[in-house]
Amino acid sequence: MMSRTEEDFELELRSLPGVLNVGITKHANGDVNVVTLIANSKDPLATRSAANQIASLYYPEAAVVVEDANRALVDIQRGEGPRVALIRADYDTSDGFCEVQLSVDGRTGIGRAGSGPLIGGAEATLAALRDLGYDVPYSLMTVTNVTNGRDWPVIVTLRSLANEADRFGIARSEDDLISAVKATLDSLNRFLSTLESRA
């Protein structure tokens, strides 16, 4: 039976603009682990930020994932599989390490890597995918950020371990780390959609 606090938590999340569904997974001890929102939001970043604020008041340790219902519809039309979603990406300036947490189908994977927010972000993303059980036969070749005066697009190049074929991904975000993570995921998008995670 849900407690009144859990009920109010869910109701508050559902009150956010565009949120269609809230899924909550818990650890074995009952602590909330991952909160997944399915939203038709015009501004997913704002939705995620608001959801993070609400979660921080009720369950500070919980990770929040916002899935775009509209994008899922497009994915279905393209015949693509489940989407890997970024839960969080942190960069520790003291040791130069990045930690990236990804989620797919309610499961989460974590990867860590050094070398700053760009290379570290891309390497940590590959590590997190492997932690999720994906066999990713690619190595990181280059990570480049392009300054165009408005934002910071990052281009990631991965090289196949089998045939030296390259994959490219591009993403722009609020900072280098998030851009690097999203660009890495972008480069692997179609490849991942053809794979089943082993986990």
Add this chain to the structure above:
Amino acid sequence: MSSKNGSMAESMRDESDDDSGSAAKLISIHAVDPGTGFGGEDYEPWLFQTMLNELSERELGVGFIYSILELFATRHSLTDVAVVLVNESFGTQMFRLGGEAVTPEMAAHLNASPGVYCEPDTVPSAECDAVRTACQLAMSLHLARFSAAHDPLTNIANRRSFDEALEVSAARSARYGWAFTLVLVDLNNFKAVNDKSGHEFGNHLLRQFGFALRQAVRQGDTAARIGGDEFAVILSNAEGHESSGFTERLKGHLVALGNPVEFTIGTATSPRDSTDPGELLRMADGRLYEKKGIRIS
């Protein structure tokens, strides 16, 4: 009703069959016929009994929706079930068995219309209608209860529930001697912010302030918005000096949010100052105005 359900179910099944791999498995739909009333014509004793059981323990809410879905799935040996509701304030809302996330692929299918979606499709439509209606009722009651007690802008307690909390705290303080401190918080020059930057920006700052206030209070304390730019906090088990710790925490959270708003507080402590709620409010108000350099008669 049955023909409508049948055709929609078939249409959903056709769509789903076209999708290979991980597409949604929830393929059947029992949409609600706007012409029918509560739960169609069929009476569902198990549902009614569940509602009575829930009401004997607590009020209907989101938790009841999940209880109903679980019982419904057990009763009909369903592997999956989801209900789609439409609420005037919240728009479309989906709930899935076990509180699990509706996957985006499912959401694309479920978006069609309110109703109960089952896997496998073996449940009489009248029972699906009754389940949907019960869930709709629980959702509406929870929302009404929440809205009646909370300020819609900041999601903290409103004046009404603050007054109730103050009455309860004062009564306990008078009876058992339990101390609490009432803190009134007034934002400085907030009207000027609204006039200069517009009400939308003002509301943004108020929302942030409400969030900072929730972060700053401890579990068991009550934070409320009692006027346009006036807030109140009941610090439980506090004899006065705790208010400085609360003020520092609040300032820290505002800085972290980048919120430039400044505020003034006035406090009154029960039972030391009084155990009468009205008197406590007057004292805290007077001290607040004193700090602002405003004399009130």
